[in-house]
Amino acid sequence: MSAMKFVSPPEDGAAWVMPEAWLQIALLAAIACALLALMLRARRKRATPCKWRKENRARASGMQRWACKACGVDAFTQDGKPPKECKRGLREAQL
Numbered sequence: 001m002s003a004m005k006f007v008s009p010p011e012d013g014a015a016w017v018m019p020e021a022w023l024q025i026a027l028l029a030a031i032a033c034a035l036l037a038l039m040l041r042a043r044r045k046r047a048t049p050c051k052w053r054k055e056n057r058a059r060a061s062g063m064q065r066w067a068c069k070a071c072g073v074d075a076f077t078q079d080g081k082p083p084k085e086c087k088r089g090l091r092e093a094q095l
Contacts, residue, residue, distance in 0.1 A: 054092035 004020070052075070055065040063076040066083060073090075077081045 050083070050086045050088075054082070 005078045051069040052066045064077045064080050071088045073087045
């Protein structure tokens with residue numbers, strides 16, 4: 001580690017920061033901005049309700065296919081009505 005050098009504050013009354021500290025301040029500010037962006041993105045994804053769009057192809061099984069405009073998930077129903085809850089958290093089944 002190198003020894004810290006203290007520099008006298010400027011005489012014009014401007015803010016004074018140690019010469020090596022600007023890099024640490026910039027790094028902390030970048031980390032804080034990245035965390036804030038991730039939190040806002042996660043909140044926006046959770047807050048967006050599904051907007052179901054009916055796929056018009058007929059199926060022999062009687063199931064109706066629905067696609068969500070907000071999250072891009074496909075879902076199926078038997079009663080012809082859109083799903084009541086988001087299927088975003090479900091994973092695909094392994095065969």
